[in-house]
Amino acid sequence: MYKLLLTFRYLRRKLIPVFALLAVTLCTAMVIIVISIMGGFLDLVKNAGRTVMGDVSCYSGLGGFPHYDELITAIEDLPEAEAATPIIIAYGLLKLPGDVIKGVQVYGIEPDSYAKVTAYRDILYWTRDTLKTPDPLGGRLYASVAEIYKDHDPVEAAATLTPPWKAVESRPAIATGLEVSPYNVRMPDGTYRFSPSIIGRALTLTVLPVTSKGAALEPATDQFIVVNEFNSGVYDVDAQRVFIPFDIAQKMMVMDAATRVDPDNPTKILGSIPARATEVHIKAANGVSPVELLAAVQVMYDKFSQQHEDMPPQPFMSISTWQQRQAKFLSAVENEKSLMTVLFGIISIVAVVMIGVIFYMIVLEKTRDIGILRAIGASRAGVASIFLSFGAVIGTLGAAFGTTIACLIVMNINEIHAWLGDTFGIVIWDRSVYFFDRIPSQVNTHEVIVIVIVAIVASILGALLPAIKAARVDPIESLRYE
Amino acid sequence: MTDSQNNTILHAQQLHKHYRMGSEDLHVLRGVDVSVKHGEWLCILGASGSGKSTLLHLLGGLDTPSEGGVTFNGEDLFSYSAAKRDRFRNAHVGFVFQFYHLLPELNVLENTIISGMVGRSMLGGFGARASMRQRGSELLESLGLGERLKHRPKQLSGGERQRVAIARALINQPDVLLADEPTGNLDRDTGQRILDLLQGLHKDGQTMVMVTHDATVADRADRVLKLERGRLVHD
Numbered sequence: 081m082y083k084l085l086l087t088f089r090y091l092r093r094k095l096i097p098v099f100a101l102l103a104v105t106l107c108t109a110m111v112i113i114v115i116s117i118m119g120g121f122l123d124l125v126k127n128a129g130r131t132v133m134g135d136v137s138c139y140s141g142l143g144g145f146p147h148y149d150e151l152i153t154a155i156e157d158l159p160e161a162e163a164a165t166p167i168i169i170a171y172g173l174l175k176l177p178g179d180v181i182k183g184v185q186v187y188g189i190e191p192d193s194y195a196k197v198t199a200y201r202d203i204l205y206w207t208r209d210t211l212k213t214p215d216p217l218g219g220r221l222y223a224s225v226a227e228i229y230k231d232h233d234p235v236e237a238a239a240t241l242t243p244p245w246k247a248v249e250s251r252p253a254i255a256t257g258l259e260v261s262p263y264n265v266r267m268p269d270g271t272y273r274f275s276p277s278i279i280g281r282a283l284t285l286t287v288l289p290v291t292s293k294g295a296a297l298e299p300a301t302d303q304f305i306v307v308n309e310f311n312s313g314v315y316d317v318d319a320q321r322v323f324i325p326f327d328i329a330q331k332m333m334v335m336d337a338a339t340r341v342d343p344d345n346p347t348k349i350l351g352s353i354p355a356r357a358t359e360v361h362i363k364a365a366n367g368v369s370p371v372e373l374l375a376a377v378q379v380m381y382d383k384f385s386q387q388h389e390d391m392p393p394q395p396f397m398s399i400s401t402w403q404q405r406q407a408k409f410l411s412a413v414e415n416e417k418s419l420m421t422v423l424f425g426i427i428s429i430v431a432v433v434m435i436g437v438i439f440y441m442i443v444l445e446k447t448r449d450i451g452i453l454r455a456i457g458a459s460r461a462g463v464a465s466i467f468l469s470f471g472a473v474i475g476t477l478g479a480a481f482g483t484t485i486a487c488l489i490v491m492n493i494n495e496i497h498a499w500l501g502d503t504f505g506i507v508i509w510d511r512s513v514y515f516f517d518r519i520p521s522q523v524n525t526h527e528v529i530v531i532v533i534v535a536i537v538a539s540i541l542g543a544l545l546p547a548i549k550a551a552r553v554d555p556i557e558s559l560r561y562e
Numbered sequence: 563m564t565d566s567q568n569n570t571i572l573h574a575q576q577l578h579k580h581y582r583m584g585s586e587d588l589h590v591l592r593g594v595d596v597s598v599k600h601g602e603w604l605c606i607l608g609a610s611g612s613g614k615s616t617l618l619h620l621l622g623g624l625d626t627p628s629e630g631g632v633t634f635n636g637e638d639l640f641s642y643s644a645a646k647r648d649r650f651r652n653a654h655v656g657f658v659f660q661f662y663h664l665l666p667e668l669n670v671l672e673n674t675i676i677s678g679m680v681g682r683s684m685l686g687g688f689g690a691r692a693s694m695r696q697r698g699s700e701l702l703e704s705l706g707l708g709e710r711l712k713h714r715p716k717q718l719s720g721g722e723r724q725r726v727a728i729a730r731a732l733i734n735q736p737d738v739l740l741a742d743e744p745t746g747n748l749d750r751d752t753g754q755r756i757l758d759l760l761q762g763l764h765k766d767g768q769t770m771v772m773v774t775h776d777a778t779v780a781d782r783a784d785r786v787l788k789l790e791r792g793r794l795v796h797d
Contacts, residue, residue: 081679081682081683081684081686081687081688081691082676082679082680082687083684084684085668085672085676085679086665086667086668089667089668090667092667448663449665449666451663452663452664452665453665453676453680454624454648455622455624455651455657455659455663456651456652456657456676456677456680456730457648457649457650457651457652457653457677457680457681458648458652458680459644459645459648460644462648462680555624556616556619556624556625559659559663560615
């Protein structure tokens, strides 16, 4: 009991333990903040893959491959697959109001099946709820869009990629990334201002078709009506991608079915050219991992390509999970996270040494007290345990303070970042560099528990040598002088 | 066992103690024989450096002799395990030092009952907390420190500090009180009052061994032995 009393008295009456406490607090906070943000970043990358990609995808290059509909039927017959969708990927030039021209990545999608495979519907920016949200600038900005959509649902318009308005219903629709229009301005708090919105406007898209052999054809141009915008959270996607209907993309890219005729005699039909798609994305059935789905699709595709000799065999047809497609990027982040962990591990060792030194100083200062305690009958182990429990208390308090500080910082990291940017003009998290518009702000409970345990153990370890030193104090020597 | 042996509480036999000071060997005690009887006040008089503190530490089991032994009620102290000797010091001996040696972070009452806490386990300590505080307060009250329970050592005068140290030494009702120059750091009047206090304890039956260099202090004791060049000489 005297050990507890002394532990708490030493803690309360001296300045030195405060430094030890501070060291543990800062180390714990630092490690939790770094691990949370790096880990959150990794999770974001992974989840981002889920919002815009299928679990597994097949692709052979921009020239595309035929028989995609048969392939999709065969894939959907697999018990491992839940749904599959064809995509045409092309690069084009988009002319926005004010004659602004932007290079874009064009995704020709079948919105129905694409929504089954990806989180397409969830990333749409304009919904009935958005339009009901009070306008931050007093009704001027959202009002124009709300007026356009007063009789229709913007999500439905995007889900069918058809303009819902009478005058333009025969025109094809387009859904653009939220960062595509230069008139959409992102505020530091993550909301957007529209000056003005491009919803309902007609944009001109030009693409350059290529044959399956890779030869370029005449550029194709069409006008599209903007029905919605989307915010996937991945900056690159939001700044570059546009969605148009699959069949329109197919025609523009000259990938639709055609008949081959004799050039000398156009009435003579030589054969038919099947329609093409550039990618097929697949969603795994419930409880099936992307890796399991991948194995099933690869086996199936080997048979499929033998039945259709114009289909490219693997590996010319590349079949991979979304993780494999993002592998380079994912592994870079994983590496960075482990590098950070190692670095902070080293810093933590420094903290342990610091605690050791601080405790050693306390023991030196308390040599006489130790002698007194020994004289009144305290054992060596009892004296050592005062300093060990001292270490445990400092470790526990430091870990608790550190965790609290880290959680407060991580959970408010975007606000803190915005404040730094507003007040000092410091922008650490550049969206165009880090791919995501928000800094991850999730704290992983498991990691925190491990870090807290390590902090406490490290503090006890730091106190161990000084405690042994305390146990070895010669009471006679320490009591000799005042 | 004879009656006189029966009455002996502490007995030191042929105690030798060497200290190493660099390459020099200091032979501080050179064969000390001494017996302390129950209820006796023994004073050991010696010049500084004569080894009187060392003798006191050996009698209290705080230090170990180079040769010879100490028995407590007939049992050899140095055949005890370290843990048992710790318990012995806690239960049977009370030390009073020249420089008081109070714990600066604890208040007067806590300094007094810390000896009681050391002897108890965590649970036992919590259980006996109230009774220990009660006994500590009463003891301090009887030593004239009733108003000082919550004060820290640095807020006390030298005489008050020494009285707290005596209270700490008495809290476990020790068989022997071992006092090392208890008045050595006090002015004459204060020293006298501390001696009055010790004399009162002695009257109530407390066995005491006191070492001092001051012959006037030694006058109060039942028996005085002189320590000269590491050997005891009868007065």
